[in-house]
Amino acid sequence: MPYSVTVLPHASADVHSILKETGLHNLAYSLQLELQIRSFFSSLEQQPFVGDIIKSSRHGDLREYFVPPYRVYFTVNELTEEVRVSRVIHYKRRPPRSPE
Numbered sequence: 001m002p003y004s005v006t007v008l009p010h011a012s013a014d015v016h017s018i019l020k021e022t023g024l025h026n027l028a029y030s031l032q033l034e035l036q037i038r039s040f041f042s043s044l045e046q047q048p049f050v051g052d053i054i055k056s057s058r059h060g061d062l063r064e065y066f067v068p069p070y071r072v073y074f075t076v077n078e079l080t081e082e083v084r085v086s087r088v089i090h091y092k093r094r095p096p097r098s099p100e
Helices: 009-025 027-043
Strands: 004-007 052-057 060-067 070-077 082-090
Touching: 004 009, 004 027, 009 027, 009 070, 009 082, 027 060, 027 070, 060 082
Parallel strands: 004 082
Antiparallel strands: 052 060, 060 070, 070 082
16 A cells, blocks of 8 residues: 655755756756656555654654755655655755654
Protein backbone atom coordinates (compact mmCIF):
# COMPACT_ATOMS: atom_id res chain seq x y z
CA MET A 1 0.00 0.00 0.00
CA PRO A 2 1.44 3.42 -0.89
CA TYR A 3 2.48 5.84 1.82
CA SER A 4 0.75 9.20 1.99
CA VAL A 5 3.06 12.12 1.22
CA THR A 6 2.56 15.56 2.75
CA VAL A 7 4.67 18.53 1.69
CA LEU A 8 4.83 20.83 4.70
CA PRO A 9 4.55 24.64 4.34
CA HIS A 10 8.31 25.26 4.76
CA ALA A 11 9.10 22.78 1.98
CA SER A 12 6.46 24.30 -0.32
CA ALA A 13 7.90 27.76 0.34
CA ASP A 14 11.42 26.44 -0.33
CA VAL A 15 10.37 24.98 -3.68
CA HIS A 16 8.48 28.13 -4.66
CA SER A 17 11.51 30.28 -3.82
CA ILE A 18 13.89 27.95 -5.69
CA LEU A 19 11.75 27.93 -8.83
CA LYS A 20 11.24 31.69 -8.73
CA GLU A 21 14.97 32.34 -8.43
CA THR A 22 16.07 29.81 -11.05
CA GLY A 23 13.30 30.92 -13.41
CA LEU A 24 14.70 34.44 -13.45
CA HIS A 25 17.96 33.13 -14.89
CA ASN A 26 16.94 30.10 -16.92
CA LEU A 27 13.29 29.18 -17.41
CA ALA A 28 14.03 25.81 -19.07
CA TYR A 29 16.25 24.76 -16.15
CA SER A 30 13.62 25.91 -13.66
CA LEU A 31 10.95 23.79 -15.36
CA GLN A 32 13.27 20.77 -15.44
CA LEU A 33 14.13 21.23 -11.77
CA GLU A 34 10.45 21.50 -10.83
CA LEU A 35 9.76 18.23 -12.65
CA GLN A 36 12.64 16.49 -10.83
CA ILE A 37 11.56 17.72 -7.39
CA ARG A 38 7.86 16.92 -7.91
CA SER A 39 8.74 13.50 -9.36
CA PHE A 40 10.81 12.75 -6.27
CA PHE A 41 7.91 13.76 -4.01
CA SER A 42 5.62 11.40 -5.95
CA SER A 43 8.15 8.56 -5.81
CA LEU A 44 8.07 8.69 -2.00
CA GLU A 45 4.60 7.09 -2.07
CA GLN A 46 6.12 3.83 -3.30
CA GLN A 47 9.71 4.22 -2.09
CA PRO A 48 9.66 6.10 1.21
CA PHE A 49 12.90 4.60 2.53
CA VAL A 50 15.31 6.22 0.07
CA GLY A 51 18.04 8.49 1.31
CA ASP A 52 20.14 8.50 4.43
CA ILE A 53 18.71 8.49 7.95
CA ILE A 54 20.19 11.50 9.71
CA LYS A 55 18.08 11.37 12.88
CA SER A 56 15.56 9.02 14.52
CA SER A 57 12.72 10.09 16.76
CA ARG A 58 9.32 8.94 17.95
CA HIS A 59 7.83 10.75 14.94
CA GLY A 60 9.86 8.63 12.52
CA ASP A 61 13.22 8.68 10.82
CA LEU A 62 14.42 12.01 9.44
CA ARG A 63 15.97 11.33 6.06
CA GLU A 64 17.94 13.34 3.54
CA TYR A 65 17.94 12.76 -0.21
CA PHE A 66 19.91 14.61 -2.86
CA VAL A 67 18.00 16.00 -5.85
CA PRO A 68 20.89 17.92 -7.43
CA PRO A 69 21.69 20.57 -6.39
CA TYR A 70 19.19 20.39 -3.51
CA ARG A 71 18.81 18.28 -0.39
CA VAL A 72 15.29 17.18 0.48
CA TYR A 73 14.56 16.49 4.15
CA PHE A 74 11.65 14.25 5.04
CA THR A 75 10.33 12.09 7.84
CA VAL A 76 9.04 8.55 7.36
CA ASN A 77 6.61 7.21 9.94
CA GLU A 78 6.14 3.47 9.46
CA LEU A 79 3.24 3.20 11.92
CA THR A 80 1.06 5.73 10.09
CA GLU A 81 2.59 5.02 6.66
CA GLU A 82 3.18 8.72 6.18
CA VAL A 83 5.99 10.73 4.63
CA ARG A 84 6.30 14.40 5.56
CA VAL A 85 8.59 16.53 3.40
CA SER A 86 9.91 19.29 5.65
CA ARG A 87 12.58 21.25 3.72
CA VAL A 88 14.29 21.57 0.34
CA ILE A 89 17.66 23.32 0.68
CA HIS A 90 20.59 23.99 -1.67
CA TYR A 91 23.44 21.59 -0.94
CA LYS A 92 25.87 24.44 -0.19
CA ARG A 93 23.66 25.80 2.58
CA ARG A 94 24.02 24.51 6.09
CA PRO A 95 21.31 22.02 7.03
CA PRO A 96 18.74 23.38 9.47
CA ARG A 97 19.00 22.34 13.11
CA SER A 98 15.53 20.91 12.98
CA PRO A 99 14.17 20.57 9.45
CA GLU A 100 10.57 20.13 10.74
